[in-house]
Amino acid sequence: MREVTAATIRQKGGPFQVERLFLDEPRPDEVLVRVVATGMCHTDMVARDQLYDVPLPIVLGHEGAGVIEEVGESVKKVRAGDHVVLTYMWCGHCKPCLRGDLTYCENFYPLNFGGAREDGSTATCEAGGGAIHDHFFGQSSFGTYALVHERNVVKVPHDAPLELLGPLGCGIQTGAGAVINALKVTPGSSFATFGGGAVGLSAVMAARVAGATTIIVSDVVPSRLELAKELGATHVVNSRQTDPVAAVREITDGGADFTLESSGRPEVLRQAIDALSIGGTCGIVGAPALGIEASFDVNDVMTAGKRIIGIIEGESKPDLFIPALVELYTQGRFPFDKLVRFYTLEQINQAAEDSEKGVTIKPIIRLAASQA
Known part of the structure; x- marks a missing residue:
């Protein structure tokens, strides 16, 4: 041995x-x-x-x-x-x-x-x-x-x-893959991430690569919000000071096309769902303790055609996706x-x-x- x-x-x-x-x-x-x-x-x-x-x-x-x-x-x-x-x-x-x-x-x-x-x-x-x-x-x-x-x-x-x-x-491919592989964020779309840690900020960089033109980060740590702007966020929201749902809906004129919840907190997941536009999709990557439940307004989701999807590891096929991220980093784009x-x-x-x-x-x- x-x-x-x-x-x-x-x-x-x-x-x-x-x-x-x-x-x-x-x-x-x-x-x-x-x-x-x-x-x-x-x-x-x-x-x-x-x-x-x-x-x-x-x-x-x-x-x-x-x-x-x-x-x-x-x-x-x-x-x-x-x-x-x-x-x-x-x-x-x-x-x-x-x-x-x-x-x-x-x-x-x-x-x-x-x-x-x-x-x-x-x-x-x-x-x-x-x-x-x-x-x-x-x-x-x-x-x-x-x-x-x-x-x-x-x-x-x-x-x-x-x-x-x-x-x-793991963490970087989770955030980037959630945007590129699972949510399939499109050019010209709006994207908001609820949580500005490693996963959320990786999602910001990926959203920029994917061509989203409105990229919003909600977090409570000012230094993370400043870095988010450096990495490609067009707007940041300190959710201790501002209602993030109202802010996202105002910035996007009605709601974001795509949102991502990475904090693992049920109340933040609710915000990510409520901040969606008609036909928008919310991805869940935050990991709370086993058995944790969350709630949402069923009629708001149903009548607006919203989608809520769970995402593991950014739905990445690692042998393809990780080398792609390495190349994006080498090019200065990630x-x-x-x-x-x-x-x-x-x-x-x-x-x-x-x-x-x-x-x-x-x-x-x-x-x-x-x-x-």
Whole structure:
């Protein structure tokens, strides 16, 4: 087994504990990745705080990027030395997967939150042999190495800044994909995002790429609203000071064509629905605790022909969408690096605190140099 350094969660609410652990060698369909950097996502905190039923102890982290060190004997997708982004896991054999709806895999929850491979096995243990849950989103990348199925690794160009790219595997592709793949925001349309974190601001950049001409951000953090304008928002609303529904309806002369809710708060979802135009569509990407319910005015939705859709991982097909986002970044059209602040693995609890306080929009935990 390979010795690794990783951050574990052993109790509800944390903290992350940096420990020496041991990792299996790759199975025939797996690859071993030397992790260069891993983004920290709201979903990591959701798992830490047990808002979702995730087994403990576990190594979290699901926005990894790194270099392939070893490949299993049946792996054909990548080879040693390739630079890769790690993304979510899907089974590949259920009905949604077979029709290409990867983010709605029937086995999505156990594969991404179950703390094990599809067969229930784990690959990580303590020095004394005690099992540690892993394979969080198929990767558990808050560590120096990650063992990943070839299905959820995405090859990226060697000249792309690998330490930046991990968040493309979840949070960034969720926001951008919600706009481009799921909502299908159109040129000349109006778009409003309720929540100006990493997902919401990624949606802003994608809406600009898609050609929306009115782009509105509602949030409570002034610095996020200022950054939103820099990234392409045409209007911003501080929802602590102004009714965001009234503001959006005034700016758009009746309501937005598309809205996105990324805060995970039921009352904010209601705002996103109420702010829609006739025939508008609201996408939901915020992740509250399991069992949380929300309400809306049924007649307002029905008589206005509004649509409300759930969106997972931006409905992204990662092998196609992540390289596209990398190319947009390279061209200067998707500057997601403006969301980022770097931390060491030993600073992981500070990164989580800064994220939750809104001090940092997208923390990235830097683990190694990117040289192959």
